Each structure stands twice: as C-alpha cells, then as structure tokens.
Amino acid sequence: MARKKEFDPEERMEKARDLFWExxxxxxxxxxxxxxxxxxxxxxxxxxxxxHSLYLQCLGNYxxxxxxxxxxxxxxxxxxERVENMIRSAVEATVNTGKCCMAVNSTFELAAxxxxxxxxxxxxxxxxxxxxxxxxxxxxxxxEISADKDPKLLAEFIAANFTGLWQTFILSRDKxxxxxxxxxxxxxxxx
Amino acid sequence: MARKKEFDPEERMEKARDLFWExxxxxxxxxxxxxxxxxxxxxxxxxxxxxHSLYLQCLGNYxxxxxxxxxxxxxxxxxxERVENMIRSAVEATVNTGKCCMAVNSTFELAAxxxxxxxxxxxxxxxxxxxxxxxxxxxxxxxEISADKDPKLLAEFIAANFTGLWQTFILSRDKxxxxxxxxxxxxxxxx
DNA sequence: TACCATCTTGAACGATTGTTCTAAAATTAT
DNA sequence: ATAATTTTAGAACAATCGTTCAAGATGGTA
Numbered sequence: 012m013a014r015k016k017e018f019d020p021e022e023r024m025e026k027a028r029d030l031f032w033e034x035x036x037x038x039x040x041x042x043x044x045x046x047x048x049x050x051x052x053x054x055x056x057x058x059x060x061x062x063h064s065l066y067l068q069c070l071g072n073y074x075x076x077x078x079x080x081x082x083x084x085x086x087x088x089x090x091x092e093r094v095e096n097m098i099r100s101a102v103e104a105t106v107n108t109g110k111c112c113m114a115v116n117s118t119f120e121l122a123a124x125x126x127x128x129x130x131x132x133x134x135x136x137x138x139x140x141x142x143x144x145x146x147x148x149x150x151x152x153x154x155e156i157s158a159d160k161d162p163k164l165l166a167e168f169i170a171a172n173f174t175g176l177w178q179t180f181i182l183s184r185d186k187x188x189x190x191x192x193x194x195x196x197x198x199x200x201x202x
Numbered sequence: 203m204a205r206k207k208e209f210d211p212e213e214r215m216e217k218a219r220d221l222f223w224e225x226x227x228x229x230x231x232x233x234x235x236x237x238x239x240x241x242x243x244x245x246x247x248x249x250x251x252x253x254h255s256l257y258l259q260c261l262g263n264y265x266x267x268x269x270x271x272x273x274x275x276x277x278x279x280x281x282x283e284r285v286e287n288m289i290r291s292a293v294e295a296t297v298n299t300g301k302c303c304m305a306v307n308s309t310f311e312l313a314a315x316x317x318x319x320x321x322x323x324x325x326x327x328x329x330x331x332x333x334x335x336x337x338x339x340x341x342x343x344x345x346e347i348s349a350d351k352d353p354k355l356l357a358e359f360i361a362a363n364f365t366g367l368w369q370t371f372i373l374s375r376d377k378x379x380x381x382x383x384x385x386x387x388x389x390x391x392x393x
Numbered sequence: 394t395a396c397c398a399t400c401t402t403g404a405a406c407g408a409t410t411g412t413t414c415t416a417a418a419a420t421t422a423t
Numbered sequence: 424a425t426a427a428t429t430t431t432a433g434a435a436c437a438a439t440c441g442t443t444c445a446a447g448a449t450g451g452t453a
Contacts, residue, residue, distance in 0.1 A: 016430070017419095035311055037228035041411055051432055052412080062411065111310070115369065119302070119310035120226055122372050133373045167379070168386055171366030178306065178365040179358065181313050182324045188358070195359055199390050206450075207400070232441055242402055243442080253441065 020058050023048045027059075028069035032113040035120050036066055067127055073113045074135035080104070081139060090149035091156065094169070095197050097143075101173060102193045106186040111177040118174075140166045157202055165200060172196050211249050214239045218250075219260035223304040226311050227257055258318055264304045265326035271295070272330060281340035282347065285360070286388050288334075292364060293384045297377040302368040309365075331357045348393060356391060363387050 030047045031039055041062055045052055059065040084100035087093040105111060114132050121128040143166035150156045156165070176196075180189045221238045222230055232253055236243055250256040275291035276284040296302060305323050312319040334357035341347050347356070367387075371380045 034315070035228065037226070038315075040409075042409080051430090053414085053433085054431070056412070057430080111314070116310045118369055118372055119307045123302070124225070124229075129373070136373050164382065164386055167370065167383060168366075168390075171370050171383060172363065173366070174369040175359075175362030175364070175366045178309055179362050181309055182320070182327050191355065192358060192362060195355055199359075208449095231439075233439080242400095244403085244444085245401065247442070248400075 016058070018050065018054075023050055024059065024065070024068060024072060027065055028073055028113070031066055031069050032073070032110060032116070035116060037120070063127075067131065070113070070117060070128065070131050074131060077112070077114065078135060078138050078142075082142065085142070085146065089155060090146045090153060091201065094143065094146050094150065094200070098169070098173075098193055098197060102176060102189055105177060105180055106189060111181060112173070115174050115177055136170065140170045143169055156200070160202075169196070169200060207249070209241065209245075214241055215250065215256070215259060215263060218256055219264055219304070222257055222260050223264070223301060223307070226307060228311070254318075258322065261304070261308060261319065261322050265322060268303070268305065269326060269329050269333075273333065276333070276337065280346060281337045281344060282392065285334065285337050285341065285391070289360070289364075289384055289388060293367060293380055296368060296371055297380060302372060303364070306365050306368055327361065331361045334360055347391070351393075360387070360391060 026048050027044055030043060034043070041052065041055075044055060044062070044065070048055065050058075055065065059068060081097055081101070084097045085093040087096050114135055117128055118132055122132055123129075140163075144162050147156065147160075147162035147165050151158065151160060151162055176189055176192060179192055183189070217239050218235055221234060225234070232243065232246075235246060235253070235256070239246065241249075246256065250259060272288055272292070275288045278284040278287050305326055308319055309323055313323055314320075331354075335353050338347065338351075338353035338356050342349065342351060342353055367380055367383055370383055374380070
C-alpha cells in the first residue's frame with residue numbers, strides 16, 4: 012500500500028522525553044526537538060501531534076517506566092526490606108544519573124496550571140503511594156513497624172520525602188548528604 | 203537635575219515577582235510583565251535590566267522576605283514549640299494563598315541549569331536550615347528532643363519535608379491532607 | 394527663565410516561536 | 424510496471440519572543 016516509517020516512534024519519543032526531562036517543557040523548543048529526535052518537523056507533527064501532545068506522551072511514558080522501576084526495585088525477603096530498597100534505589104538512580112524525577116520537575120513547572128499534566132502526575136503519584144501502602148500494611152502485619160502506625164499516612168510521607176530528597180540533591184549536588192538523609196528517613200519510618 | 207521616576211521600583215518589582223511566582227520564568231513573557239507591572243518596556247529595561255536580571259531580583263526579594271517570615275513565625279516559649287509554629291505557619295500560608303514556595307518552583311524549573319538561580323536558592327536554603335538547626339540545638343539542650351538526635355540532620359530533614367508538603371499540596375489540593383502530613387512530620391521529629 | 398539630564402512613550406528591531414504546506418522521494422499491492 | 428499512498432525534506436507562515444532606540448515630556452538646578 013504505502014511507505015513504512017523509517018524510524019521507531021517509541022525510540023524517538025524517548026529521545027524527546029530525555030530532552031524535556033533535562034530542560035523542562037517551556038525551555039524546550041520545537042527546533043531542539045527536531046535536532047534531538049533526528050526527525051523532520053513534519054514527521055513529528057504527523058506522528059505525535061503538536062508539542063504539548065508530544066510532551067504528554069513523554070510524561071506518560073516516563074510515569075509508566077518509573078512505576079515499573081519502583082516495583083522492580085522492591086526486592087527483599089520482608090516488606091520493610093522492600094521499602095528500604097525502593098528508597099535506596101531511587102536515591103541511587105538520582106545520584107548516578109544526576110537527574111531528578113521528571114514528574115516532580117513537571118509538577119512544579121506545569122501541574123499547577125496544566126490540567127492534563129496534573130492528571131497524569133497525580134495518577135502516577137497515587138500508584139506509587141498505593142504500592143508503598145500495601146508494603147507497609149504487610150510490614151505492620153508482620154510486626155516490622157509498630158501497630159499504632161497508619162500505613163497510608165506513612166506511604167504518603169515516604170513519597171513526599173522523595174521530592175525533598177530530589178530538591179536536596181539539586182541544591183547540594185552532594186551524594187553523601189542525600190544518602191544520609193535517605194537513611195534518616197528509613198530510620199524514622201522504622202522507628 | 204532631572205525627572206523623578208513616576209513609580210515605586212520596589213512595588214512594581216513585587217508585581218513582577220508575583221507573576222513569575224505564578225507562571226514560572228519561561229512561561230512569563232516580557233509582554234506579560236509590561237501588562238502586570240503597568241510599566242513601559244523601556245522603563246523596565248532601564249530600571250531592572252533584562253528579563254533574567256529582573257527575575258534574579260524578584261527571586262532575591264522573595265528569598266529575603268520568606269526568611270523573614272519564617273523567623274517571624276518562630277514564636278513560642280520553647281524551641282520545639284517555635285519549630286512547630288514555623289512548620290504550621292508555612293503550611294497555613296500555602297493552603298490559604300494556594301501558592302507554593304517560589305524558590306522551590308524555581309529549583310525544579312531552573313536551578314539545575316542556571317548558576318545564578320542555583321546560588322540564590324542554595325544560600326536561602328542554607329539560611330533556613332541554619333535557623334532550624336539553632337532551634338533544634340536549643341531543643342536538644344532543653345531535653346525536648348532526645349540526646350541521640352543530630353540537630354543539623356534533623357534541620358535538613360525538616361527543610362526537605364517542606365518541599366514534599368508543597369508537592370503534596372499541588373497534586374492533592376487538599377488542605378486537610380497537607381495539615382495531616384505536617385502534623386505527622388512534627389510527631390516524627392519530636393518522637 | 395533656560396538648561397539639560399533623566400524618564401516616559403511607543404514604534405520597531407531581528408530572532409525565534411509553534412505550526413502548516415507543498416512537492417519530491419519512497420514503498421508496496423496490484 | 425503502474426497506481427496508490429505515505430513519508431520525507433525544507434521552505435514558509437503568522438505570531439510572539441526579548442530587546443533597542445529615537446523622540447517627546449518632565450522637573451530640579453543654575
């Protein structure tokens with residue numbers, strides 16, 4: 012019938028995602044995207060729609076991948092150990108790549124004024140908190156955390172602390188300090 | 203000698219600051235600033251320099267005012283009570299105005315790529331952490347927190363949690379939830 | 394009163410923004 | 424090989440970007 016695309020849409024989208032991730036939405040121009048994705052303007056519009064639509068796809072892709080990474084990081088023999096590993100591996104990923112969470116960047120740049128962005132991030136946030144809550148409920152049942160703790164509140168607290176860790180990293184650029192803070196969080200949660 | 207300015211530079215700068223605060227740096231255009239500040243383009247450039255320079259002045263103004271507000275909020279008879287009031291009044295200000303911390307917005311939009319912005323925010327952050335540390339050192343001396351706690355680490359932890367509270371507020375827009383989370387933080391710190 | 398440094402005004406600058414369009418190249422089913 | 428159809432390349436769009444500039448208005452000083 013007709014020609015096939017010369018490129019892999021998913022692969023090129025990830026290039027766009029990494030650029031948005033690094034520069035933010037507003038600071039990334041269409042020309043930047045053309046250069047980085049290695050695609051013609053027309054091909055981008057034809058495949059992904061306009062800039063905003065492309066961004067939403069990138070953010071959605073990021074959110075899904077991040078959730079998967081969190082779950083993969085939740086290895087361990089006990090619930091609390093799994094929680095610890097999730098925290099440690101998130102910190103590890105940040106200090107190794109030097110990049111913070113794209114969803115958090117996006118929260119502070121756009122979520123307050125962009126309903127679509129807000130919705131994507133909020134749902135992703137909820138997924139992560141829910142996952143923590145499940146683990147903490149298990150931890151409570153096994154006596155790893157004290158009986159008077161509220162798993163849901165604790166889950167929200169841990170998730171909120173991720174953002175604090177990222178901000179600390181941006182300002183300090185100090186691997187040790189972020190790791191120390193993460194360990195402190197773990198100690199606090201375990202009591 | 204010559205004409206005097208028809209406007210109060212400080213007052214108009216605060217209008218610019220509020221606009222940057224609301225929309226972020228990149229999403230705010232010079233035309234937006236002209237409208238909001240009620241000044242001619244020429245007057246803006248003549249008084250504040252270019253857009254980036256104006257932004258830095260706005261951010262510096264915000265940081266100084268925020269630090270002052272934090273210190274003013276630190277009322278109470280005991281050190282720990284003062285810490286609690288600082289946390290509560292920060293939360294109060296956020297849920298009442300509906301606006302998060304401009305410095306935190308700026309951290310995630312610019313600090314990773316803009317050295318001047320990074321420097322302003324990092325210094326302001328240090329001032330706030332130092333202030334917390336002093337109070338927590340006093341609290342420790344008076345036995346309000348246990349002797350095995352590290353005031354500096356605890357101060358960094360509290361400051362980092364502010365950012366988490368702001369993100370939670372942006373995503374949930376739920377006053378109650380943010381207040382609950384703040385109370386949880388206070389409980390954690392006090393043990 | 395006359396001067397003149399400074400402020401205000403608004404038009405205008407070139408560059409860049411996001412987006413669209415046309416025409417040529419490429420692919421595949423017939 | 425032909426026809427059908429899509430992808431490409433890149434020119435071009437109007438709009439907006441941040442910034443500059445020249446000319447008129449102002450008011451304190453001599």
